[in-house]
Amino acid sequence: RRDPSLDALAQRFTEGRASLAEDQRNIERLAALLRAGGAxxxxxxxxxxxxxxxxxxxxxxxxxxxxxxxxxxxxxxxxxxxxxxxxxxxxxxxxxxxxxxxxxxxxxxxxxxxxxxxxxxxxxxxxxxxxxxxxxxxxxxxxxxxxxxxxxxxxxxxxxxxxxxxxxxxxxxxxxxIESPIRAAVVNETRLAKIARDLSLGKYLLLGKGEDLTRGREKSSILSSSLEALLASIYLDAGFKKAFRVISRLFALPLEVAEKESFYQDYKTKLQELSQEALRATPRYVLAKQCGPAHARVFGVKVQIQGKTAGAGAGRSKKEAEQRAAMRTIQILYQSLKEKNG
Missing domain, CATH: 3.30.460 (Beta Polymerase; domain 2)
Incomplete structure (x- = not known):
């Protein structure tokens, strides 16, 4: 049986997820520009x-x-x-x-x-x-x-x-x-190094003999710094619009992956907020079982709140199983709270 309040909640969740995905894309692009600018x-x-x-x-x-x-x-x-x-x-x-x-x-x-x-x-x-x-x-x-x-x-x-x-x-x-902390973002070199590897940028680096012998062409710090230098040179040579166009193309796939990751994080974050607000407790995820061959493994996860199993889910990875378990637990908790509040 459909319930208007739950429908409204689901609609807000969908709109919030879309807004979060857009924010994530903007943050990724801003981080790329920061790296290119020497952050x-x-x-x-x-x-x-x-x-x-x-x-x-x-x-x-x-x-x-x-x-x-x-x-x-x-x-x-x-x-x-x-x-x-x-x-x-x-x-x-x-x-x-x-x-x-x-x-x-x-x-x-x-x-x-x-x-x-x-x-x-x-x-x-x-x-x-x-x-x-x-x-x-x-x-x-x-x-x-x-x-x-x-x-x-x-x-x-x-x-x-x-x-x-x-x-x-x-x-x-x-x-x-720590009297007056400020909100700020940490700029991570991981995605930059991965993009550099996808471009095989390491092959074109001029390194010292010692660095070359220690596999410097594969080091994340060197690759990320090299890509930063490449993007900065594009900016200096061709201007902001061209540099932004190159950055957008290079980061298209990582942004798509980040959007999917942020989708999966929604349920766990929402469950934690709901559980702490309603039950004053933090959810705990327990691997209950795993089955299937190595190339097609299926994981089963239980969510425990206050020592009791509150929900369960399965997926092709532990992360996916945890998110599905969180989603199911949210549904159960909302139904329980609805019945409790009449």
Whole structure:
């Protein structure tokens, strides 16, 4: 039986998805222009971590990016190119122990977000075995996530932040740094490097002998920088319109892929918002089964909320299965809330 309120909700969702897709395309084009104009980019592994934290709601729940990555973002906002030797792979997230009452239901599971990346993040044990960890690191690599929080004068032990499901290391005077955070975007080099590979740009690079022997023609940092230089030379030689036309053609397929990815993210994001608002809980996705041959694998995923299975879905990938499970769970929750509210 059709319901006008649910029809209206579905219509708003469809319109919102179309608006989101258009925003995504504009952001991708703007990011391409920023790269062509010499904006500082973030390395692919760090950008992947930041994307996962953002999708998990860490920044919505009061997390603030600080450290060298925020310094790169600030440089792009100011139109300044800092010394690239300042870069590290440390992802530093700061959060206050209190949260504005305007967002009382904001929660995020930071450890689960890192675990979902399957990059090998492990908690770093502290000097005191009884204290909770405040850092997560990929063994054998420089990639690391540290959590920080403002400190009182005598406070030195890690402080638990329930809304992030993690603990943070107190740091004096940090409250001054995060008092007025600003919204900004991280420019990622991943897609730029992929486009350079599709163009076989590496074959045409003049590299030093040492860089050539260490497979420099395949390095994302070199490929992305080379494509930036190519796009910038087109802009300087032919002007903005020609450069924009080239960028639009090069990014047509990545934009189409990004649009599909943003479509799949809608259900998980919407479920998280709905679950936190209605149930004060964060959904958890559990792989229930997988079957079929390797080339045609089917995955089954269950959504658990407050320890109970709330919905399930299947797909050709774990991501697709999670999104379908989220979509089904949203339908179930809306029906349950409708019956509860009469």
């Amino acid at each position: 500082l980019t973030t390395d692919a592994p760090s950008a992947r971590v930041l994307r996962a934290l953002a999708d998990a709601g860490v920044f919505h729940a009061g997390g603030v990016l600080v450290g060298t990555h925020s310094f790169i973002v600030l440089g792009n906002l100011l139109g300044v190119r800092w010394d690239t030797s300042l870069r590290t792979q440390d992802v530093d997230i700061a959060a206050d122990t209190t949260l504005d009452i305007a967002v009382p239901s904001a929660h995020a599971d930071l450890p689960s977000a890192l675990d979902s990346l399957q990059m090998g993040f492990l908690p770093v044990p502290g000097l005191d075995p009884e204290s909770p960890t405040t850092s997560f690191k990929v063994r054998g690599q420089g990639l690391r996530v540290d959590l920080l929080t403002p400190s009182a004068r005598t406070q030195s032990r890690p402080v638990r932040l329930p809304r992030l499901a993690a603990a943070a290391q107190p740091l004096r005077f940090l409250d001054y740094l």
